[in-house]
Amino acid sequence: MDTFSYSRPTSLDRAIQSAAKSSRVKFVAGGTNLIDMMKLNVERPSELVDINALGLDQITATATGGLILGALARNSDVAHHPIVMRDYPVLSQALLSGASPQLRNMATTGGNLLQRTRCVYFRDTAHACNKRDPGSGCSAIDGPNRMLAILGTSKDCIATNPSDQNVALAALEATIQIQGAKGKRSVPIAEFYLLPGTTPQRETILQPGDLITSVTLPPPAPGSKSLYLKLRDRAAYEFALASAAIVIKVTAGKIVSARVALGGVGTKPWRSHEAEAALTGQSAARATFLKAAEAALRDAQPQSENAFKVELAKRCLVRALTLSVA
Ligand SMILES: Cc1cc2nc3c(=O)[nH]c(=O)nc-3n(C[C@H](O)[C@H](O)[C@H](O)COP(=O)(O)OP(=O)(O)OC[C@H]3O[C@@H](n4cnc5c(N)ncnc54)[C@H](O)[C@@H]3O)c2cc1C
Ligand code: SF4
Secondary structure, three states: OOOOEEEOOOOHHHHHHHHHOOOOEEEEOOOOOHHHHHHOOOOOOOEEEEOOOOOOOOEEEOOOOOEEEEOOOEHHHHHOOHHHHHHOHHHHHHHHOOOOHHHHHHOEHHHHHOOOOOOOOOOOOOOOEOOOOOOOOEOOOOOOOOOOOOEOOEOOEOOOOOOOHHHHHHHOOOEEEEEEOOEEEEEEHHHHEOOOOOOOOOOEOOOOOOEEEEEEEOOOOOOOEEEEEEEOOOOOOOOOOEEEEEEEEEEOOEEEEEEEEEEOOEOOOEEOHHHHHHHOOOEOOHHHHHHHHHHHHOOOOOOOOOOHHHHHHHHHHHHHHHHHOO
């Protein structure tokens, strides 16, 4: 690990000014991802700006019935918050399916949004990796790639976005509040993540110095239900092979509205408008769910070792839809 300087500002402006100086200055929140990356020499910041004294840990109901999650709200606090459990169970379930209780007590809403891929080559500096070292090649395409993505991939990177939280936030149509050197802006989560294309090192629209201050959840539609289902190699402490986040409203047996996002299979949290189109206006029945699953995975491009994920993701989605309307 390289030497680095450390500061713990108490004002947002100070934190942003410090980080805007260089892309080698990094914010640290829970540290559960960044410090790992530093120990592996994957991240080599010149300076760490600790944002834990900025008071961004509040969870606040909005006047219109939505919820604002401070960027430093811990994953455990969000998952167990009574409003989240009541109005956004998909988020509570997604968070509780991730990592371990100890990690969730440290991990934050903002840090989770930006956690890096678990692609083994990204984490091992002995191997070529376009995401870590642009232009060096992708070791995963011809190597063990069982865990990697089948949707949104490019010839330069097939890494999966590993987060559970972010799949739920995609289905909830969350908005991310950002403050940077040029002021404040709000970005819908659908516009926050970038596909790898030829620049897999760029994962989001953030610029150096941009600080995520909060995430806003819109009010839940009256009568809607939500659910998260995660399939993985073992029942706990494991990343998703496939997961599905559902927000659905059914009236008199017909699906009035549906939002679907998939995890474990995409290079970003994967909203499936194709599945939603196949569901909306149709009967809440298995035949409809099967069509939605086919639509969601139609463009999947499996790699040498992960073709099983196509069928697994379809079954995950059908099961999640079945449970969500039960
Ligand atoms: C063993 C293990 C198992 C895990 N299993 C799962 C799992 O099953 N599912 C899952 O979803 N996750 C899992 N995780 C990942 C975990 O959820 C993340 O490590 C955690 O959410 C990161 O949050 P943090 O606050 O610790 O981020 P940090 O490590 O502090 O930061 C991560 C990144 O975000 C940046 N950052 C942090 N906050 C901000 C902000 N407010 N504005 C701008 N940039 C910011 C940092 O600069 C850094 O680049 C696992 C982690 C471990 C170590
Ligand atoms: S899949 Fe992406 S992260 Fe993994 S080795 Fe290839 S370029 Fe790197």
